[in-house]
Each structure stands twice: as structure tokens, then as C-alpha cells.
Amino acid sequence: MTKIRECEVLVVGGGPGGYPAAIRAGQLGLDTVIVDKHGLGGTCLNRGCIPSKAFIHAASKFEEMSHIAEKADMGLTLEKAPVLEMAGLVKWKDQIVGKLTKGVGTLLKGAGVEIVAGWARFEDAKTCVVTLEDGSTQTIKAQNVVLANGSVETELAFMPFGGPVIGSTQALELSEKPEKLVVVGAGYIGLELGIAFRKLGSEVTFVEAAEQILPLYDKDLTRPVTMWLKKNKVDVHLKCKAKGVSQKSGKTFLEFEDAKGELQRLEADKILVAVGRRPLTEGWGLENMGLDMDGKFVKVDERCQTPMRGVYAIGDLVGEPLLAHKATAQGELVAEVIAGHKRVFDPMSIAAVCFTEPELVGVGLTPDQAKAKGLDVIVGKFPFAASGRALAMEGGADGGFVRVVARKDDHVIVGIHAVGKHVSELSGEFALAIEMGARLEDISGTIHVHPTLTEGFAESVLASLGHPIHISA
């Protein structure tokens, strides 16, 4: 006889969409259960955002120390080159992950949410059977269901994960640094990890099917990243298609078709496949729920509601962009909708960042996108080479800049992008400006702190108005 737990809200998936949904539902006094098999925190905390950022930070530190050991700089010398011990790096990263996921558990309990560790499988839209870790099952019947099942890495059918072929998850768990790493896919995940491995000393090569890296950004923005890759001897094969893996005399090769259609191969210790993520729509009984689909995603309305009353879906499961902060916003929203509040998901924009070298951040429209929408825009740009703060932290020489795009008629800002060291931290101000409907004059009229990178934003605005202070107009 299986136990039956009845609740008001059942959240499936403990990632950055699901756990905020559960916490908010708990705060609102709803009897809430959250189910996750792979530990709270989801892809973001366990296999994505956080561990990769820890990994990237350590790699950058290693690279800086290596440089100084090689050649004294800023009056600093190191007698010996730093030594990388991968197991130690992974352990340090795991500690951070452990601290955060434990924190999520504490927050959930604090909000009165019941955590069930196991795999949920729906029998119908409101009933799921959870297979617990000890193999027993528990049935949960819920008045409201929040699907936050997230996404998984996309595998290439002709070279599935295993052996030398790894995904981003395994890339963060390697016990040894690969001497030769080939990365299939030069989107943000592939670039972030590939660059980090390069900093750790791996020989890194990219194979990308599109004609540029980071296909979602324009070439002005990606140029500093391209420059870094060149400077660090990272080959990027564009317009090339991976074809498979071959072995010869104990060595592994990635076979790929180049732009001319000729078959080439690259030797690799590891081949990192980073060709995107897809919503996790299999293995948990979605087919038993009778929901509508929107392509590969679960279809929801502006309240994250499926056509089935009381069934909601959020995050990576429901569509682009597959970003943790979007999922979190939807998670909070959906809990409030269930509690009877009026909420709709109607952001003006969702900011995105890439922790490449240097970093990229984008909110709203690029100049090209704005023009494609028929907007008459003005564009202002400010290079970090003219920023005292950037220069003072070795950030002025990488070609980074801030760029603002505004409507010509009323100066309302429609897009802000930046590339440069540490610019990911500017994303908050950028998003706020767009969300509040700021005009150029609102930004130029806001005193920006000296010495910070945010001055660059104000200067880009002044540039768009024709009177920048720190560059010539």
C-alpha cells in the first residue's frame, strides 16, 4: 500500500525555477511539496551556473599566477609557477555547491515546504508517483502542480556522451586536465568552459557550425572574445560540422566537415559537446497529463498556466531563453498566481550574460535588431580603454565597451550591451533601465560612481547624445 500525500501545491523540480516557486508558495501559506531526485538547486547550482563560475574563477586565478611566474608584472613576481591539482579544484567547487544547495534546503524548510527526494512520474495531471531513494513509492495528489523539470544537455546522436565525449556536466567533474580539448559548439556554454580550460593550460579548439561564435550576439560584441581566443592560440573552426569520433593508434579524433565540405579531424583527449540544451519532457509522465506543446516546449500562457486548470509550468520547460533568472521570476509569479494574486509574466527584457573572456552582457535590442523592428535609433558607445577603473584592473586593453541603443524620437532606451572584464555585474543597472522605461536623459542625469565600470554606461549615453566627456565626441 503506497502512501498518499495530498497537498495544495506540488512543485516538480528543485532548480532555480522550482525552489523559488516552492518557497514563495510556502510563504503564502500554501501546503507545498517539492520533489527532486538530483538534489536541490537543479542544473544551475549543481551542474551549471554556479560550479562553472567557480571553475572559471579558479582558472582565471591560475592563469594570472602563471603569467606572473612567467614574467613579473605590476611589480609582482612568483618564484614558482602555480600547480594545478584538478581534484582539489573540483573539491573546492563542490564545497561551494554543497553550501548553496544546503542553503536551499534550509530556506525551503523555513518556508514550511516538504521536500521529497525522488523521481516524480505523473499518472494524470494532478497525481504523481514518486520513486524514493529506498525504492519505495509515494503518491502525491495536488490541487495545483508546478512543472519545473528544467532541461538537459543536447547530445549529438552520432557521438553520444561517454568515453572521451563529455558534456558540460562531466567537464566540471574531470579528475585530470585534458591536454587537448576539442569543443563542439561555440555558444556561451562551450566558450565559457573552453576558455577556462585554456586558462588552465589545455590546448583548446572549437568547432562551430554557425559562421560566428556566440551567434546570438553581433560581431562588434564578440570581437573582443575572438581577439582573446586568437591571442591565446585557440583555433576556432567556423561553418564546420562535427561528424563523429574516431580512434587510431590509441588516439582519439573528432571528425568534422569543414566549410568546403571536406572531412577533417582533430586529435583530442576530451571532446566537449556543448550544442545547447533541450527541455526535459520525457521520463516523468508528461504524456499522461494531456498538456499542449509549443514545439519542444510545454505551452503556457502569460500566467505560466497550461490549458489544464491548476497545472503550471515554468523555466526551461516552457521556452527560450533557458536562463535561471527567468525561471526564478516565473517561479515566484506562479506561486502568487496559485495563491490568487494577479500576476502576469510581462518583462520588457531578460538580460543575459556570458562569462567568457572578456565577459558579455546584453539586455534588449542590438542596433541591428532595433532596425529590423523598424525603429529609428541612435547608438552610443564608450570604450573601456578610456575607463580609469577598467585600466586599474587590467580591463582596458581587451577591446571592451558599453553600447546603448535608444529610440531617436523620444530617447527611450531599447538595448544595452557591454563586453569587457567584469561587465556581467553591470547587467542589473542595464535591466533596471530598460524595465523602468528609462530615457537617455535619465541615465545621464543619474550620478554614476567613480571609479566604477558603471561610469562607462553613463558615458555611452552621453556619447549617444553627442557630448561624452571622456572620449572625443
Add this chain to the structure above:
Amino acid sequence: MSEYRYKLPDVGEGVVEAEIVEWHIKVGDKVTEDQHILDVMTDKATVEIPCAVNGTVTQLVGEPGDVIAVGTEILFIAVDGAAPAEDTPSEEKAEPKAEAAAQVDAQPEAKPEPKKDAPKAVPAPAPAATKAITASPRKEGERVLASPAIRKRALDNDIDLASVPGTGPAGRITHRDLDDFIASGGRLMAAIAHGGGVNPRAPRTGVEEQKVIGLRRKIAENMAHAKRSIPHIAYVDEIDMTALEDLRAHMNAKRQGDQEKLTIIPFLVMALVKSLPDTPQANAHFDGEASVLTKYEAIHCGIAAATPNGLMVPVIKHAESLDVWQIAAELKRLGAAAKDGKCTKDELTGSTVTITSLGAIGGIATTPVINAPETAIIGVNKMQTLPRYDAEGRIVPRKIMNLSSSFDHRIVDGYDAALLIQDIKAYLENPATLFM
């Protein structure tokens, strides 16, 4: 276990879609064959939908108010044991049942759509005011400029920000703009009658959003259709009811035990029976699209009735074949059936002219909305004792009642409308002639 997908059956001839009025089951319920599971409304009637199989409900598609095409899968049932044939056989099985239900249980017939409730149907003031204030220059479809906090406030107050004029930079909507909009939008200060401790001048901020479904939506559609497509001409005259009232009092005093008490309406029906043959275009249906006017010899007189669900119009068939007592009896019977929702489809269709009465409530005149496709509607207003001059110039008390009527001006000229009403007036003021 297998899944049975129940499709919305054909609920009547020519019906291609129906509106969900109410589910009587929910996910997880056990259902049995023939169980009444769902009410849907077509443009003809409310229909009870029976279940076709035994099993457990796994999914309902659509909620009250949704309009569903015939043939759409609306219900998923986990069927115990062997799978009944999911497709055609079961469907066909279901269809006749649904049709049978339609006939037996046809309920609020929304088609007869007179105007009687017109004053009540006027939209609430807030939405009206919302319309009145239109926005500063913003292109159609372009998102308004407003911070997340403003957007949330607007949502909470059911305000479409596209209609709020923004006074901020570049037309940005400020909190002040929203305050002003709310203040001017019908959310006016209203004193609370006995507000012990409550500030009687506190602004009322509550808003209730109600989905207009079922009979009410039908009424709304029909009213809008009638007003949009028919150029109405209204005509009001006063009737001296003194003689008729004397006669009515006398007849009621003399009535037999099995005779219903007479109201004014049976006399008015009789007057219509006498008058309409001379103005046959006012006892007719007009199909504007086909430009065909169908004039009827029979007088099938619709009587607008307020019911708990809204306006309904049961029909006195062949009024010309009934005497005044029979009309009164039929009125009583139909009125009760309408209030209980027990009118048959037949009793709710086929009227050739409609009478509406708000007289009991008051009001000196109305402009009734024609019950399309009819061409005339006659309304009874409040009767009151008023001073009038008699033949000798003396002021005398008379029982005066206005008759308010509307005609389809495409078909009925003002001249003919006036003649008809004057004819009715003559009958009512000289009630003996009704019995000639």
C-alpha cells in the same frame, strides 16, 4: 485500463459549436454511462451532455465560458477493463443521447431577445469611463512605458495601461497618472450608508471581474446584434386606462374559480390580435441579408420575462385563437416555467411580435430593443392616476399608462407605426371593442 476520448457530440441541427456552461464532474471522478456530466449552451438552448462510458475522469478540456467546436475532444476517461471502441461507434452512441437531452431539457432559450432588461444591461460605469479617456500618442500594439510597480498596480486594478495617458517623460505612466485615472474612472467617492467607524468618504476600490457566459452572453450577443442591425424607431403614447381598469376589476371580481386573475397584458395581447392584421409588417420576421419579409397571420406573442438567469421570452402561440382568460392562463403557466427554467425549446421560439413590461417597477417610457428577427416590440409602462381634462374642461383623475414601442424602421414606416399604436390605444381605451 484504456483511455476513452470523449468528443463534444453534435448537439443539434446546424450547431457547430457550443459554450461550456458547467462541468458536473472533475478529474478523478468515477463516471457512469448516461451520467449527466456537462451542460453546454448552443445558440438555441442549454443542453445536458451525458457520459458515454464507465470510467474515471482523467482530464477535462475547457472551462465554463469556452466555446468548443463540435467534435473537439473535451473529456478523457480512463476506462476500466477492455477498451470500448474509442472512435465512431461510441460517438454515434453519444450523439442521439445528446440530442434527446436537448429536446427534453432545452432550457433558457436565448434567441428571443427583447429589450426588457435593457436598462440593467448598461455597462458598469468604470469600464465606460475607461473608454472615455484615451491615451496620448502611442502606436497600436506598442508596449506602454511603465515601471514594473505601475504594471502590477494596473493589473491589480484591472486597468489596461494602454488606455492610461502617461504624463512622464516619453509618455511614461507615473503613479500619479494611475491615481488620476482611477479617480476619474468611475471609482468615485461614495458614501457608505451606515459606516460605523468606517470612513463614509473612503474611495471604493474593489473590482469584480465576471466572465460573461451562458445565457447572459447569449443575451449580450443578441442585444448587440439587434441594435447593430436594426434601425429602431421608438414611439410613445399615453393610454387612458380608466375604462379598461374598471372592466378588469369587474371581470376579476366575477371570475370563476379556475380562471386566472387578469392583468393588463391579456388585454394588450387581445388588442394586438385585433390591430396587427391591419399592419402585417409589424407581425413579421425580416431577414435583412436576404431582404425577405415574412408576414404571419398567426399572432405568436413573445412575453419578455425576468428570470433568475436573465431575460427569457416564452411565447403565447396563436394568441388569436385564445380568449382573454385563456391568454391569462397561458401567461401564468409560461411565466412560471420560465422562472423555473423548464420551458421547452418550442415554448421559447417562434414569436412574431413581443410584449415587454416594466410597468410594475415604474418608469414613464422605455425604448425597447426589438427581438430580432421580429419587426415590432410593445412595452407597457407604469400606470398612475393623473389629472386630465374631461370633455367639459374639468380636471378629473384618470388612470394613465404609457405604451412604449419600437419598430424596425426598414420595414415599418413611422406613419404606420403611429397608426398601429393609435389603433391599439383605441381598443384599450374602449375595451368593449376588444370583445366585438
